[in-house]
Amino acid sequence: MNRQDAKAELISHMKVLRAFAMSLTRNDAAADDLVQDTVLKAWTNLEKFQEGTNMRAWLFTILRNTFYSNRRKAVREVEDSTGSITESISVKPAHDGRLQLAEFRAALNLLPAEQREVLTLIGVLQYSYEEAAEVCGVKVGTIKSRLNRGREALALKMQINAHDRMELTDAATHAVVSASGGTAA
Amino acid sequence: MPHRPQKQSWDSLIDENLKKVFEEDANAELPPHLMDLLDRLDKIQVTDGADGSALRRPEAEG
Missing domain, CATH: 1.10.10.10 (Winged helix-like DNA-binding domain superfamily/Winged helix DNA-binding domain)
Structure with missing residues (x-):
């Protein structure tokens, strides 16, 4: 796939990709980091994307694999210490x-x-x-x-x-x- | 049975709210550093050694 075409398509999925990241992280900063990691991985591995298949689904797969992989690494961290807990109380x-x-x-x-x-x-x-x-x-x-x-x-x-x-x-x-x-x- | 229609109406209400939450998030402006990243993509060197671990088939979760 031509890199400029791929970039244009990638950009067109950015907002939905970020919303999907929010659905996993429920935290703005974590969602942004996750999207950034996903975009970098997708861009540097673009040759692995099969043209004609669903790029959004491919990006979602990268994003969720990155999320769960990061979560396993950070298993001891308290999830969203300033987000979900305080929000649920307040x-x-x-x-x-x-x-x-x-x-x-x-x-x-x-x-x-x-x-x-x-x-x-x-x-x-x-x-x-x-x-x-x-x-x-x-x-x-x-x-x-x-x-x-x-x-x-x-x-x-x-x-x-x-x-x-x-x-x-x-x-x-x-x-x-x-x-x-x-x-x- | 009275349970079925009630459950369906809750499911519809939940899906409606899920869509509102998702739309709010999807309509939010992208933060500047993500916009910068998109601008810089062309300058990022692509190597064969890139870690493709996240590109493999999804991993089963709990």
Whole structure:
């Protein structure tokens, strides 16, 4: 493949590649480093890319292999010490769509990377189970299992948040009614 | 069964939120150092000895 054509295609995938990196790392700086490593590996190994095949899938494979390889090396490091943990604690019950999405992000951050990855490939990028299995190097059954476990955990968190909001609303209503001597219309 | 439609609606809601999160991330501007990297790609020397370990078939994970 002509290097200039390859570069143009590589550039066209950059933002999606970074979003995929975010789905794995949930951390801006780590995602940027991962994308940088991926681009360098892809560029210096371009002759290994088979022209006519899916460059995005190839880049995703490099990126996820790099991510899991780095994670194994850094197994003792605390993951995202300033990101996911503090974010999950600091998110308050939501009262509008944007905050609810922040709650969802916080819940997503708590999932294992393997589940976030499958949720992204299938739920967002519309990969088939078979395609996701090929990208992740696991069996279709494993993909289905990770997808179900991820969705169940998110659904549970969203139900709890919705319930909390209802209780807060009830408490606020009760407080208003009490303050007005029970004469609120 | 009442469970099925409920699960499907949660799945749809989850996928909708996943797409919003992904779109937010994909619409974010690339940081300057990544833009610089793209500008510098042509100047990066490509050698046969480049480590291709990340280019092999995906490794099975847990």
